[in-house]
Amino acid sequence: MPSETLAKRIIACLDVDGGRVVKGVQFEQIRDAGDPAELAAAHSDAGADEIVLLDITATAHARQTLLDTVRRTARQLFIPFTVGGGIRTVDDAAAVLDCGCDKVAINSAAVADPSLIPQIAERYGSQAVVVAIDARQAGTTKWEVYVWGGRRATGRDAREWAVEAERLGAGEILLTSMDRDGTRSGFDCVLTRTISHAVRIPVIASGGAGEPRHFVEVFHRGAADAALAASVFHFGLKSVEAIKREMQSAGIPVRLTC
Amino acid sequence: MGGLAQDGKLKERTVIAIIDYGAGNLASVVKAIHHVGAENAVTSSGERVLRADKVIIPGVGNFKATEPLANGDLGAAIREAIARGKPLLGICLGLQWLFEGSEEAPDFPGLGTFSGLCSLFPPTVKSPHVGWNQIAVEPHSVLLKGIDSGSYVYFTHSYRAPLCRETVAACTYAQPFTAAAERGNIFGVQFHPEKSGPAGLKILENFCAL
Numbered sequence: 356m357p358s359e360t361l362a363k364r365i366i367a368c369l370d371v372d373g374g375r376v377v378k379g380v381q382f383e384q385i386r387d388a389g390d391p392a393e394l395a396a397a398h399s400d401a402g403a404d405e406i407v408l409l410d411i412t413a414t415a416h417a418r419q420t421l422l423d424t425v426r427r428t429a430r431q432l433f434i435p436f437t438v439g440g441g442i443r444t445v446d447d448a449a450a451v452l453d454c455g456c457d458k459v460a461i462n463s464a465a466v467a468d469p470s471l472i473p474q475i476a477e478r479y480g481s482q483a484v485v486v487a488i489d490a491r492q493a494g495t496t497k498w499e500v501y502v503w504g505g506r507r508a509t510g511r512d513a514r515e516w517a518v519e520a521e522r523l524g525a526g527e528i529l530l531t532s533m534d535r536d537g538t539r540s541g542f543d544c545v546l547t548r549t550i551s552h553a554v555r556i557p558v559i560a561s562g563g564a565g566e567p568r569h570f571v572e573v574f575h576r577g578a579a580d581a582a583l584a585a586s587v588f589h590f591g592l593k594s595v596e597a598i599k600r601e602m603q604s605a606g607i608p609v610r611l612t613c
Numbered sequence: 614m615g616g617l618a619q620d621g622k623l624k625e626r627t628v629i630a631i632i633d634y635g636a637g638n639l640a641s642v643v644k645a646i647h648h649v650g651a652e653n654a655v656t657s658s659g660e661r662v663l664r665a666d667k668v669i670i671p672g673v674g675n676f677k678a679t680e681p682l683a684n685g686d687l688g689a690a691i692r693e694a695i696a697r698g699k700p701l702l703g704i705c706l707g708l709q710w711l712f713e714g715s716e717e718a719p720d721f722p723g724l725g726t727f728s729g730l731c732s733l734f735p736p737t738v739k740s741p742h743v744g745w746n747q748i749a750v751e752p753h754s755v756l757l758k759g760i761d762s763g764s765y766v767y768f769t770h771s772y773r774a775p776l777c778r779e780t781v782a783a784c785t786y787a788q789p790f791t792a793a794a795e796r797g798n799i800f801g802v803q804f805h806p807e808k809s810g811p812a813g814l815k816i817l818e819n820f821c822a823l
Contacts, residue, residue, distance in 0.1 A: 361786060362745040362765060399810070404745055433645060435767060435808050455640040457808065480637050480673040482741065482769040526769070527743060557743045580739065610745040610765040612810070 362610040363574045364404040364581035365598055366559060369394055371440075372412045374420040392428040399434050402595045402612040406432060407460065407529075407583060410440030411504075422454050429455025437485055439529075445474045452479055460529055462487040463502035466509055466516070469523055476524035485559075486520040487529040488513055490546060498546055505533050513546070514553050521554045528554060529583065532562035539565025547577030559583050567594075567601035574607050627651045627821050630665035632691075634681040636672035636706055645807035649814055651821040657681070659690030667700045667820070670707035676731070676772070677718035679710040700798045700823045702756075705770060708801030711794070712774050726799050727791070729775035738787045741771040746784050748792045748804070754781035756800045757793060758819050764812045766792070766804040774803060798823075 369376045375389040395406045408428060410421045418441065425438055438451045439460025448459045465471050465486055476484045489505050490498035490513035498513035517528050530550050532543035542563045551558040557580035560573045564584035573579045599609045629651050631642055643653050646669070654661055662668055668691065670682065681687055695701055703711045714723045715731035734740045745765040750757050760782075773790035776783060782793035784803070793802045800820065806813035 359786075360747045360784075361742065364744050429640070430644060431648075433648070433808060433814055434810050452638050453640060455644055457638070457641055482673055482743065483638065526741065555739050556741065557739060580744065 360608055362404065362608045363579070363602065364559075365402075365570065365595060365609075366405040366407055366581055366583040367395075367398040367403040367595070368407040368409060368561075368583050368585040369398075370409050370411050370585060371421070371424060372410075373417055374424045377411065391424050392431065395428045395436070396431050398595065399432055402599060402610070403434070404610055405435040405437065405581070407437045407439065408456075409460070410438070412441075422450055425451050425454040425456055439485070439487060443471075445471070445478065448475045448483075449478070452483065458483050458485050458526070460485040460487045462489065465520065466500060466502050466511065469519065472520060472523040472525055476526070481524045481526040484525050485527045485529050486517075486525040487531065488516060488520075488550075489531045489533055491533040492543075492546070496545070496549065498549075501533060505536075514549055517550045517554050517558075521556050525556060527557045527559060527580075529559045529561060532560075535563030536561075538563055541565065541569040542573035542577055542579070542582065544573055544577035547573055547579050551578040551580070557581060567598045570598050571602055571605045571607065574602065575605065627666045628664075629653055629667045629669055629821065630662045631655045631669045631671060632662065632682070632687070633657045634670075634672065634678065634687070636674045636678040639671055641805070641807045642669065642671045642704065645814060645817055646821070649818040649821050657687060659686035659688075662687070662690040662694055663697075665694075665699070667823070668694050668702070669820075670701065670703045670710065672704070672706035672710075673769075674706060675717060676706065676709060676715040676723075677721050679706065679723070680721055682710055683722065683724075695799060698798050700820065701800065702820050703799075703801035704807075705803060705805060708791070708794070708803050709772060709774055711799060711801045712777075715772055717772050726796055727774070727777045727779055727794050727801070729777050731772045731774045733772055735787050741769055742773070742786045743769045745809075746786060746804075748782040748784050750793075751781040754793070754795060755823070756795050756802070756816060756819055757782055759815055760812055766802075766806070766809040766812055768792075768804045770803060 437458040438456040443464040489501045493499040500511040547560045559581040560579040561583040711726045750762045779794045779796045784792040806816040
């Protein structure tokens with residue numbers, strides 16, 4: 356592969372419940388640390404390459420709140436913006452896309468009905484469809500797909516599902532290692548590399564980020580195209596820049612904004 | 614139509630027709646244009662296109678989706694708007710349509726402002742080309758005035774346009790391709806200025822201020 360200038364992306368993830376970012380975030384210079392719109396803008400200013408907003412509630416009332424949140428967040432955001440969580444139908448996808456996000460992340464609903472992928476892709480383009488896969492290790496080089504927020508095993512092989520999702524029209528794969536999620540012990544580079552080499556679409560690694568060197572590892576050893584983290588950004592907005600500086604020192608192409 | 618006022622907003626409200634031809638979501642383009650201080654009219658009406666000051670053709674998806682741009686009232690109005698000298702900006706699929714066509718849909722010709730056919734990325738690289746990549750900018754570019762070579766902008770596409778005489782920004786992914794081209798009042802960008810942070814907004818501001 357020729358020398359690349361395509362930057363490896365650092366994606367900030369906001370977990371939202373009832374219109375508020377729920378994981379404790381301690382940022383300076385933010386009036387309301389729980390407001391998704393304000394936090395997304397702050398992450399963008401700090402150099403995050405993309406924003407993902409995951410709605411972790413699923414009640415009907417909360418869905419309406421979510422649409423307001425997406426609209427408000429999108430208004431001042433001029434970098435790519437993905438919304439996921441509870442998207443079960445094309446209409447669900449249309450509702451959030453019409454509020455100004457650029458991509459939807461679909462997970463359990465796509466496993467239950469894979470035709471959801473081409474349905475959304477035909478209407479909005481493949482670039483708007485991110486298939487999120489929650490995977491748990493089931494053997495040395497095997498990972499099983501879980502749904503319902505990791506509560507239900509499907510018996511499906513993560514690699515096979517990623518290949519099928521690509522074939523059906525997914526634009527990107529958001530791959531979360533359930534084994535690493537929340538541990539801050541580093542991304543699962545073997546899992547990420549396995550999936551990344553099995554598909555031609557970009558793979559976003561998720562789960563396990565704890566410090567800047569973990570990002571370097573997942574780009575070098577995991578063949579990731581992007582890496583997503585939520586809790587790592589709790590350390591403060593400077594962490595995006597710290598991660599990118601470390602990546603740059605390691606020879607990884609990054610978009611530096613300052 | 615008016616230049617930039619001191620507060621960076623457009624003095625007189627320019628009306629920009631954003632053409633809705635069923636190729637993807639226009640919300641991001643609409644809000645970015647609103648942000649730089651111009652008025653939007655999202656439309657598929659030829660008559661509305663001719664009443665606007667400028668025209669944007671956004672769009673994502675298969676090249677055959679550009680069919681409405683070439684035919685009927687809308688197609689005629691786009692050609693008339695160009696002939697009258699109204700600035701036109703194609704974004705992503707909109708840029709590709711300004712070329713002669715695409716291998717993606719050989720039966721659907723493009724406008725042919727720029728020479729060459731769009732083609733798939735070679736199998737040596739991941740595709741689509743998704744993410745922030747650097748552009749090499751020609752200093753004489755009108756659209757990219759104030760944008761430094763080496764700036765990062767956001768791309769998401771599987772087909773790319775070749776370099777041509779009117780290329781004003783090149784990007785390299787596997788090989789160099791046209792990231793931006795301009796000829797007279799016709800402009801195109803393969804990347805998404807509405808998703809490219811401050812650099813992208815600056816480009817839209819340049820277009821709105823023409």
